[in-house]
Amino acid sequence: MTDSERQVDRLLEKAILELLEQRGPGRTICPSDAARAVYGGDDDGWRGLMEPARRAARRLVTAGEVEITQRGRPVEPTEARGPIRIRRVTR
Incomplete structure (x- = not known):
């Protein structure tokens, strides 16, 4: 992985968290x-x-920051096929 790719990965993770913060508790983003x-x-x-963004979401799941959902229900990132949504983990 190049430095440029790592930088994009970090930017995507940051964007996911910032967008979720803007949307508010319980809300999702694509x-x-x-x-x-x-x-x-x-x-x-x-x-x-798009695929790097999905990978960023999976890394954030592993870090315990977000969950990936389909049809409003949490799914394991490795089992998600098709459209997904991302939301903050409720603590």
Whole structure:
């Protein structure tokens, strides 16, 4: 992994946490929200950050910061297929 890729990974993790903070307790975001925030452009270039955003969410699950949901229910990151949402872990 290059330094540039590691930097993007950190930016995606930060974006996920910041977006969730802005949305408030119990609210969710889509990985595309973080990808768009990090990409910052007006075109579809953010789509290339979708898989890195999903990986960032999985790392944050491992760190105990967030959970990944499908149809409103938490799912194991390794079992999630298709659209996912991300929300803060309630403590």
